Amino acid sequence: xxxxxxxxxxxxxxxxxxxxxxxxxxxxxxxxxxxxxxxxxxxxxxxxxxxxxxxxxxxxxxxxxxxxxxxxxxxxxxxxxxxxxxxxxxxxxxxxxxxxxxxxxxxxxxxxxxxxxxxxxxxxxxxxxxxxxxxxxxxxxxxxxxxxxxxxxxxxxxxxxxxxxxxxxxxxxxxxxxxxxxxxxxxxxxxxxxxxxxxxxxxxxxxxxxxxxxxxxxxxxxxxxxxxxxxxxxxxxxxxxxxxxxxxxxxxxxxxxxxxxxxxxxxxxxxxxxxxxxxxxxxxxxxxxxxxxxxxxxxxxxxxxxxxxxxxxxxxxxxxxxxxxxxxxxxxxxxxxxxxxxxxxxxxxxxxxxxxxxxxxxxxxxxxxxxxxxxxxxxxxxxxxxxxxxxxxxxxxxxxxxxxxxxxxxxxxxxxxxxxxxxxxxxxxxxxxxxxxxxxxxxxxxxxxxxxxxxxxxxxxxxxxxxxxxxxxxxxxxxxxx
Ligand SMILES: *Cc1c(COP(=O)(O)O)cnc(C)c1O
Numbered sequence: 001x002x003x004x005x006x007x008x009x010x011x012x013x014x015x016x017x018x019x020x021x022x023x024x025x026x027x028x029x030x031x032x033x034x035x036x037x038x039x040x041x042x043x044x045x046x047x048x049x050x051x052x053x054x055x056x057x058x059x060x061x062x063x064x065x066x067x068x069x070x071x072x073x074x075x076x077x078x079x080x081x082x083x084x085x086x087x088x089x090x091x092x093x094x095x096x097x098x099x100x101x102x103x104x105x106x107x108x109x110x111x112x113x114x115x116x117x118x119x120x121x122x123x124x125x126x127x128x129x130x131x132x133x134x135x136x137x138x139x140x141x142x143x144x145x146x147x148x149x150x151x152x153x154x155x156x157x158x159x160x161x162x163x164x165x166x167x168x169x170x171x172x173x174x175x176x177x178x179x180x181x182x183x184x185x186x187x188x189x190x191x192x193x194x195x196x197x198x199x200x201x202x203x204x205x206x207x208x209x210x211x212x213x214x215x216x217x218x219x220x221x222x223x224x225x226x227x228x229x230x231x232x233x234x235x236x237x238x239x240x241x242x243x244x245x246x247x248x249x250x251x252x253x254x255x256x257x258x259x260x261x262x263x264x265x266x267x268x269x270x271x272x273x274x275x276x277x278x279x280x281x282x283x284x285x286x287x288x289x290x291x292x293x294x295x296x297x298x299x300x301x302x303x304x305x306x307x308x309x310x311x312x313x314x315x316x317x318x319x320x321x322x323x324x325x326x327x328x329x330x331x332x333x334x335x336x337x338x339x340x341x342x343x344x345x346x347x348x349x350x351x352x353x354x355x356x357x358x359x360x361x362x363x364x365x366x367x368x369x370x371x372x373x374x375x376x377x378x379x380x381x382x383x384x385x386x387x388x389x390x391x392x393x394x395x396x397x398x399x400x401x402x403x404x405x406x407x408x409x410x411x412x413x414x415x416x417x418x419x420x421x422x423x424x425x426x427x428x429x430x431x432x433x434x435x436x437x438x439x440x441x442x443x444x445x446x447x448x449x450x451x452x453x454x455x456x457x458x459x460x461x462x463x464x465x466x467x468x469x470x471x472x473x474x475x476x477x478x479x480x481x482x
Contacts, residue, residue: 068122
């Protein structure tokens with residue numbers, strides 16, 4: 001049976017999980033997704049499963065191949081607690097955190113990218129792959145950690161030379177595995193992304209690689225392989241609350257998600273479609289509040305917007321890619337195609353009132369100012385909890401919800417990833433990453449994870465920042481020297 005389809009319709013061959021992982025972009029400009037998310041037959045059988053068993057059970061239920069999955073899940077061995085990679089902790093009252101940052105890069109991207117690297121290698125078999133990626137912060141480090149030392153898979157990661165925090169830069173520039181190449185680019189994140197796009201369209205470059213036996217792929221947030229793994233921890237979080245007797249099985253909770261490209265929230269939405277009792281999925285934004293506007297009004301309009309710089313950079317977004325998959329699941333391919341066309345041509349599309357009502361059965365949304373974000377960090381520090389700015393945005397929105405159900409807030413980064421902002425919130429000091437890590441650690445008796453601490457002692461293995469038009473030569477030279 002055909003399990004994958006594409007969001008904008010059109011003919012496509014019958015393809016499997018491996019195909020969507022290796023070549024994440026569908027034709028017709030759309031995204032791959034599953035045609036169906038059938039309800040789970042029962043939830044109580046899930047309660048006793050380990051994280052690995054839960055993943056395999058859900059994948060099997062969705063019709064996804066289990067080839068290589070159990071091996072891929074061994075990557076969670078690098079998490080703080082391999083048996084509970086996404087633990088739920090109590091914040092206060094009816095607020096709970098699901099901590100998604102216990103992997104090697106200390107941000108939530110590891111939840112999906114750690115297993116994805118090994119799964120990619122399983123499907124690549126002995127073919128040689130070049131994986132290209134451009135990052136402004138958290139995706140690059142997580143991708144490099146995941147693909148390091150894999151045979152036959154080479155990764156090039158472009159980042160804006162002056163566009164990341166110190167910790168994020170060091171997480172990339174100190175990588176020493178021979179299959180990884182990290183290139184700082186002169187320019188900002190848009191320049192890095194534009195360079196990546198140009199490379200993927202540069203026929204000479206691609207032909208040159210093909211002639212040497214390389215397949216080219218791109219690592220990006222729309223890869224369905226990532227989404228598949230991001231369904232699991234939402235189910236795990238719900239089950240964890242049941243096991244702790246915070247709720248009984250079947251009772252509803254709110255899930256609050258600091259959102260950007262909507263990959264995390266999409267996983268929650270798919271879990272909800274399968275019958276996990278999420279009363280609403282609450283989308284938290286920062287002042288770049290396009291998602292709030294859309295979910296409240298049904299109008300997605302970026303024609304009058306430009307991107308603002310905030311304390312929560314991973315949520316700075318205008319075009320949120322994975323919304324397209326929500327639209328497809330609720331309204332089908334024809335509506336999705338016409339909306340996406342309208343977004344491309346006039347930077348705007350609108351749902352009808354009936355459609356909006358349907359969307360709001362699943363979602364609600366709110367946004368948080370930068371000042372409020374700092375205030376949330378301060379207020380939780382008074383009970384000894386240090387949260388990162390992305391999580392702080394979600395906590396702010398969580399305050400506005402009815403108190404009738406437990407609230408599970410997705411915590412997407414460890415404090416150590418954004419320590420200068422936290423130090424500023426708590427003391428008005430402007431310190432660099434190394435100083436602020438020490439300041440927070442000693443003030444709140446929090447250990448600095450060895451992955452973060454050791455970054456400052458390592459050698460940075462990158463060259464001078466490169467001009468975008470020199471990148472293709474840099475890549476081929478590096479690759480053919482292997
Ligand atoms: C990527 C990221 C987000 C946004 O997640 P999306 O899946 O893109 O919505 C939020 N917080 C942090 C810390 C992130 O790294």
